[in-house]
Amino acid sequence: MKTLKFGLAVALMGSASHAFAQYNTDALRFSQTQPTGTARTLGLGGASAAVGGDFGAATINPAGLGMFQRSEFTFSPGLSNLNSSSRAFGTTTSDSRSNLHIGSIGLVFANRRPDDDTAPWRSGAFSFGFTRIGDYNSNFRYQGRPQLEQDIFQRLNEDRGAALDDLAYDTYLTDSLNANNGTTGRLVKRGISGPFNDTGQLDQAETVRTTGSQSQYDFAYGASYMDKIYIGGGIGIVTSRYTSENIITASDTEPVSNAAGTSFASLTQRDFLETKGTGFNARIGIIYKPVDALRIGASVQTPTYHQFTETYSSSLSARFDKPVQVGSQSFNSASSSLDPNIFDYAVTTPFRATGGVAAVIGKYGFLSGDVEYVNYASANLSNYNNEGVTGNFDFGPDNDAIDNLYRSTVNLRVGGEVRADIFRVRAGFARYGSPYKSSAVDQARTFYTGGVGLRQKNFFLDAAGVYSSGTRLYSPYSLRNAANTPVVEVDNKRFTTTLTAGFMF
Secondary structure: OHHHHHOOOOEEEOOOOOOOOHHHHHHHHOOOOOOOOOHHHHHOOOOOOOOOOOOOHHHHOHHHHHHOOOOEEEEEEEEEEEEEEEEEOOEEEEEEEEEEEEEEEEEEEEEEOOOOOOOOEEEEEEEEEEEEEEEOOEEEEEEEOOOOOOOHHHHHHHOOOOHHHHHHHHOOOOOOOOOOOOOOOOOOOOOEEOOOOOOOOEEEEEEEEEEEEEEEEEEEEEEEEOOOEEEEEEEEEEEEEEEEEEEEEEEEOOOOOOOOOOOEEEEEEEEEEEEEEEEEEEEEEEEEEEEOOEEEEEEEEOOOEEEEEEEEEEEEEEEEEEEEEEOOEEEEEEEEEOOOEEEEEEEEOOOEEEEEEEEEOHHHEEEEEEEEEEEHHHOEEEOOEEOOEEOOOOOHHHHHHHHHHEOEEEEEEEEEEEEEOOEEEEEEEEEEOOOEOOOOOOOOEEEEEEEEEEEOOOEEEEEEEEEEEEEEEEEOOOOOOHHHOOOEEEEEEEEEEEEEEEEEO
């Protein structure tokens, strides 16, 4: 399975000069998060570690649940629109997609002592619910004419003896199995008649479509001590689903009528990957209010331990504009596919620590800011016992790649809310640092947020918009000479709208 995935066209690279192993990108994918929660929290850019009083506290700092005065139920649907722009082989290509989702569903049961009760523990609230913490829906494509030493046939020639070689051999695109002749023999020679010596330059393109999300089911409790100190804790059950479908096409640039051309006309390689898993974590937090106008919060979250099962399949088809002769048979086309391969593995994502400050400006609103520390280099891949069977795959090279490629980083979030009677206006900004030690481009992500709200006695309605942007580097396959590995620069711009309806009781 490892050999199959090494050729899978879903690898992200910190720098074009790095050779990479596939599973380290899985560890990064499931470690990264984004501003999440209700429309109120999103409108603040996610800066709510010291704010409290919102269901979003269960995911960020459960101590904020201790500020609840009444019980409530919230429901937050959302709509995302993604636009991508890809640059490869000297051309730029655009694509887009949209998807509906549920951002969060939460239920908070609060218990507040009467004002004349002198007990030091003033209130407590228990919550449980669901929050979408990762969005894997994307679509991008690229096209162009790679150099001969970069194209898909170079990839096929370097895969001799591995899984992709079976497909290439069965579709008459390589000359022999279990052979390694570097850059020679770009097309078949095994008893097949026809001009196969060189394909020349190719028109090559790829479409990459990914779907899925990561969601967290939280069970948390927060309490208030003298309305000065708030403490809380919670556990999270994380479910993940990620799918990718990658389609690479390549075609000969020579016209069919050219007698000097090759028999090769085109090929299509399809790879499909589905990864599903469940994990768990725990968090504790505190908020201290030295004066009514100031709140200081902090929380820590344990590493999240995930167990994943992935299913991978691949197929390859080829067309010939001059029939190829194999023994007594001739072919105008050929196709082959691999049976789905199932593999189990575990990922432990990094520990997180968050600190925040909120300044309350009387009844007019507040300003807040968060700092979150994450060390992506501490992620770890391993085997686990599945139905009595423990895997024996060697994840050493992948964990070495995690140490070599990734680093610790800081995520910054700031936001504010202005209040006017029953109305609320919010704005925020977040910057999530690049996880890579070295990269040809800055792979940090930025988020600009805004929102409005309406508060009634027993009902509230909030709306938020989040505009995010970021650049990543993508490689469809790896070559022995890392300098020849094709690298695609992908700019992603996403706008997400979220509505939260809340009912207090």
